[in-house]
Amino acid sequence: MNVKITIMGCGSAYGVPLIGGNWGKCDPNNPKNRRLCPSILVENDDGKFIVDMGPDIRQQAEKYNIQLLDGLFLTHPHSDHIGGMGHLPALMYYYQGCNLPIYADRFTRKEVERNWWYMFDPKINVEYWGDGRPYFSEIIPYYPMKIGEIDVLPFIQDHNSMDSLGIRIGNFAYCTDIRSFPEKSYGLLRDLDVFVVDCNNEFDTDKSHSYLEQSLRWAKELNAKTTYLTHLDHTMDYDTISAKLPENVHLAYDGLILECD
Numbered sequence: 001m002n003v004k005i006t007i008m009g010c011g012s013a014y015g016v017p018l019i020g021g022n023w024g025k026c027d028p029n030n031p032k033n034r035r036l037c038p039s040i041l042v043e044n045d046d047g048k049f050i051v052d053m054g055p056d057i058r059q060q061a062e063k064y065n066i067q068l069l070d071g072l073f074l075t076h077p078h079s080d081h082i083g084g085m086g087h088l089p090a091l092m093y094y095y096q097g098c099n100l101p102i103y104a105d106r107f108t109r110k111e112v113e114r115n116w117w118y119m120f121d122p123k124i125n126v127e128y129w130g131d132g133r134p135y136f137s138e139i140i141p142y143y144p145m146k147i148g149e150i151d152v153l154p155f156i157q158d159h160n161s162m163d164s165l166g167i168r169i170g171n172f173a174y175c176t177d178i179r180s181f182p183e184k185s186y187g188l189l190r191d192l193d194v195f196v197v198d199c200n201n202e203f204d205t206d207k208s209h210s211y212l213e214q215s216l217r218w219a220k221e222l223n224a225k226t227t228y229l230t231h232l233d234h235t236m237d238y239d240t241i242s243a244k245l246p247e248n249v250h251l252a253y254d255g256l257i258l259e260c261d
C-alpha cells in the first residue's frame, strides 16, 4: 500500500515565528524555519485524510488542495490540533451528498463538542454550506481501522496531562505530541521505513513533549530506516539542529512529502 504523506505543518503549538514575529533561535531567512501548526495529509488511490485540524488549516487547505476528504483523524484536543474545526461549516461546501467522518477517541470528541457545541447540537440549525454533515466515529486504540480504504492502526501515547493517539499506516508512523510510549505502543513501531516523531525542543524543557536526545534514542532503538522530527518550536533552527543529527534523521519542514509502502 503506497501512501503519500505531506507534512502540512511541523511547528509546535504556536508555530514559527510566534505571534508578533518572534523567531527565537530560528533564522528567519531560512524558509524551512517557517512552520505552521502540526498536521499531515495522507493520500493514495484508496483514500485521502488529514491528521489534526489546527488553527492554520485554512492556509494549509488552500496550499494542499484539501476539499473532499475521507476523514479527519484527531490525535488529541489541544488547540494546535483541533483549533481549526470552526471552519467545518465552510468545508462542508464540498460535501454534497456525503458526510465527513471525524475519527476521535471519546475524550477528544467530548472536548470538540464542548468547544464547538453549536456545530453538533441537533437542536441548532448550523449553516453548513453543503448538505453533508461532519459526524464522529470512535477510535478504539490498538484496533485496526480504515479511513477511506486506507488501513490505519491507532495507538496510545503519553502526552503528560492527557493521552494522545499515534497512527501507523503500513511502514509509516506519525507520533506527534508524545512524552513517552506505553510499552504496547512502542512494540508496534519497530523497523519502520519512515518514523515521524515529536521533538518539540533540543533540551528537556517541556514535560509534555519529547526532546532531541530522547527522540534520537527512540529512532535508534526502533531501528527506523528514516526518522523525521516534528512539532518543532522556535528554538529548533533548521541548520543548527540538522548539523547535530545522524545520517538517517532529519528535521521535518512544511511541505515535505514522504512516500511509503
Ligand SMILES: [Zn+2]
Residues within 6 Å of the ligand: 012, 013, 038, 078, 080, 081, 177, 231
Ligand atoms: Zn501539539
Ligand SMILES: [Zn+2]
Residues within 6 Å of the ligand: 076, 078, 159, 177
Ligand atoms: Zn498536545
